[in-house]
Amino acid sequence: MHDSNPFETFCAAVCAQVRFRPDRAAIQAELLDHLQDHVGALKERGLPVLDARAEAVAAMGDPVELGKSLDQLHSPLAGWLLAVLKWTSQLAAAAAIYFLILFLGRDLPDLLDPAYPITSRGVLYYQRGMEETENTVLLQPTATARTEDYTLSIPYAVLNTWEDGQRTLSYLLKVTHWNPWYRDPEIDAWISAQDDLGNVYVDGGSSAESGRLADTCRSWGNPLTDYPFISYYDMQVTGLDPGAAQVILTLQPFGVRECTLTLSLEGGEPS
Amino acid sequence: MSRPNIYFNRRRRFLRDSLILLFSLLLLYICLDFPIPTAGLARRATERRAFFGPSQVLCTLEEPIAYERSYAVRWRDWYGVVSIRRSGLFWDAGGVEVVENDPAQALIPMTDQVILRYEEPILVFSNDPNIVRVALEFPAAPEGEPPRLISAVAWSDNGCFVLDIPELPTDTAWTYSRDFRLSGYDASVNRIWFTENPDSWVEQFGVEFA
Amino acid sequence: MKADKNLLSGSTTLLVLSLLAAGDKYGYEMIAELDARSDHTFTLTLKEGTLYPILHGLEKDGAVNSYTREASTGRTRKYYHITRKGLRRLEEQKREWTAFSQKVNAILSALSPAEGEALSGPASS
Numbered sequence: 018m019h020d021s022n023p024f025e026t027f028c029a030a031v032c033a034q035v036r037f038r039p040d041r042a043a044i045q046a047e048l049l050d051h052l053q054d055h056v057g058a059l060k061e062r063g064l065p066v067l068d069a070r071a072e073a074v075a076a077m078g079d080p081v082e083l084g085k086s087l088d089q090l091h092s093p094l095a096g097w098l099l100a101v102l103k104w105t106s107q108l109a110a111a112a113a114i115y116f117l118i119l120f121l122g123r124d125l126p127d128l129l130d131p132a133y134p135i136t137s138r139g140v141l142y143y144q145r146g147m148e149e150t151e152n153t154v155l156l157q158p159t160a161t162a163r164t165e166d167y168t169l170s171i172p173y174a175v176l177n178t179w180e181d182g183q184r185t186l187s188y189l190l191k192v193t194h195w196n197p198w199y200r201d202p203e204i205d206a207w208i209s210a211q212d213d214l215g216n217v218y219v220d221g222g223s224s225a226e227s228g229r230l231a232d233t234c235r236s237w238g239n240p241l242t243d244y245p246f247i248s249y250y251d252m253q254v255t256g257l258d259p260g261a262a263q264v265i266l267t268l269q270p271f272g273v274r275e276c277t278l279t280l281s282l283e284g285g286e287p288s
Numbered sequence: 289m290s291r292p293n294i295y296f297n298r299r300r301r302f303l304r305d306s307l308i309l310l311f312s313l314l315l316l317y318i319c320l321d322f323p324i325p326t327a328g329l330a331r332r333a334t335e336r337r338a339f340f341g342p343s344q345v346l347c348t349l350e351e352p353i354a355y356e357r358s359y360a361v362r363w364r365d366w367y368g369v370v371s372i373r374r375s376g377l378f379w380d381a382g383g384v385e386v387v388e389n390d391p392a393q394a395l396i397p398m399t400d401q402v403i404l405r406y407e408e409p410i411l412v413f414s415n416d417p418n419i420v421r422v423a424l425e426f427p428a429a430p431e432g433e434p435p436r437l438i439s440a441v442a443w444s445d446n447g448c449f450v451l452d453i454p455e456l457p458t459d460t461a462w463t464y465s466r467d468f469r470l471s472g473y474d475a476s477v478n479r480i481w482f483t484e485n486p487d488s489w490v491e492q493f494g495v496e497f498a
Numbered sequence: 499m500k501a502d503k504n505l506l507s508g509s510t511t512l513l514v515l516s517l518l519a520a521g522d523k524y525g526y527e528m529i530a531e532l533d534a535r536s537d538h539t540f541t542l543t544l545k546e547g548t549l550y551p552i553l554h555g556l557e558k559d560g561a562v563n564s565y566t567r568e569a570s571t572g573r574t575r576k577y578y579h580i581t582r583k584g585l586r587r588l589e590e591q592k593r594e595w596t597a598f599s600q601k602v603n604a605i606l607s608a609l610s611p612a613e614g615e616a617l618s619g620p621a622s623s
Binding site: 120197 | 298301302305306308309311312313315316318319320321322324329333337338339340364381386
Binding site: 031043044046047048050051053054055057058076077078079080082083086087089090091 | 524525526527529530545546547548550551554555558571573575576
């Protein structure tokens with residue numbers, strides 16, 4: 018209040034001993050409160066203001082000694098470490114919120130309403146502009162296969178018989194992996210098919226022993242869409258032997274057999 | 289009036305801030321779509337997605353073939369180039385190119401077809417540890433001009449040679465590995481292995497180079 | 499009336515904790531209450547400043563929490579609140595204090611009055 022303020026001198030002397038500066042303001046506020054309360058109590062007892070102030074300061078004791086013992090408790094190292102932790106966590110929180118907003122704006126609509134209705138059976142028709150006909154048989158695949166780390170399954174498969182008698186197996190291949198870094202493997206390039214009559218279908222043409230047209234008898238596909246843990250592939254086997262009742266799909270990259278999936282071409286409901 | 293506070297319960301502060309930090313980092317990681325922290329992990333993820341490897345790195349290419357970093361690698365009977373992407377502070381999986389090794393050949397060029405327009409180097413792997421210098425020659429024939437022989441040389445002691453292609457005729461767009469003549473030299477610059485002049489030199493270019 | 503300073507300071511933590519066990523208080527409130535309850539013994543022997551290192555130490559240990567609230571006087575004050583950990587510590591210190599004072603009393607009463615006077619004589623002169 019006046020320039021010769023004994024309270025401020027006292028608080029400054031205490032705070033000068035506290036090395037961790039960020040705590041000084043709070044210590045000063047607490048001590049000032051104390052001194053003012055004490056002065057208030059003394060004034061009520063009828064002491065003049067100036068005497069009351071001097072007495073309140075004297076009652077506090079040696080400011081340097083008080084400052085030193087407070088300094089021991091407000092150690093700078095732990096204080097600064099905590100301050101750094103606080104700033105870091107606030108920065109990380111701000112960044113997380115920023116990227117969360119971006120994520121919600123950009124990726125969430127795709128996740129909630131994917132461009133391809135993956136779970137619906139219409140996906141393969143949608144992809145190829147095909148129509149469901151009386152010659153379409155919906156298969157009921159049940160098999161799952163595991164490589165060392167990937168899990169393969171076929172949520173949906175159809176068998177189409179065209180007017181010229183050619184048969185095409187179309188299936189949706191679902192590949193899961195626990196690690197999102199390993200999503201979307203190049204699985205579509207390495208799946209070959211073999212039917213129960215011994216015909217082999219590979220990407221780029223059938224094997225010699227099948228004796229069928231190389232450019233129509235193929236097993237091939239494309240990646241459809243991928244999520245962090247699940248990837249979908251739009252796959253097909255074309256030029257299927259009319260007598261075939263079962264197809265074994267083999268994932269064999271670089272000549273190493275990873276796993277096989279068996280798919281029955283019968284027993285499905287007519288569409 | 290706002291009053292300065294001492295948040296003095298340090299254990300509680302530590303726990304609270306640590307939790308905020310942990311949760312924020314987790315959220316950040318998900319929102320950034322699971323970036324890969326190190327190049328080594330990104331290379332491993334790239335290989336696994338291609339069902340290739342785990343491979344042995346022969347060298348890191350100074351100029352990446354694709355994306356932001358490329359490794360020349362070997363796995364079983366295959367040589368390959370694994371390229372990974374940078375994604376801010378992190379890495380992301382890229383792609384793998386492979387070529388099958390032929391142990392009968394001392395030198396294996398990486399690609400069948402090289403698009404020269406992109407000024408990409410040509411990578412040659414060596415099966416012979418004595419080879420420390422590789423020379424590559426192929427003909428290039430610009431429109432209306434006689435074909436000339438382009439040659440490149442590289443030194444290496446780790447079995448992978450990165451050959452930068454010098455001064456090309458302007459309209460030469462690509463070349464094929466079947467047109468390559470490769471020579472391998474030892475440390476004393478003796479030619480210890482070479483391929484015969486490819487037939488295509490006479491058949492396609494109509495010229496017999498020395 | 500003036501008590502030995504060392505005797506008091508050892509037990510100040512106990513006093514502070516027992517004051518807070520009765521309800522949340524700010525610094526001066528604690529001094530005033532101690533003063534009233536001890537016939538000014540506390541303020542005459544111990545400097546008021548010593549209270550704050552004790553409070554800050556207790557807060558660091560997690561025996562008390564602090565928060566800011568408007569006091570009855572209308573100004574904001576930093577209040578201290580005893581935690582469960584602080585209550586346990588209070589019980590512990592109470593037990594120690596009781597055991598200690600019982601032992602002191604036992605020794606004092608075991609000694610004969612004459613000897614007691616002889617012992618205290620030179621100390622008080």
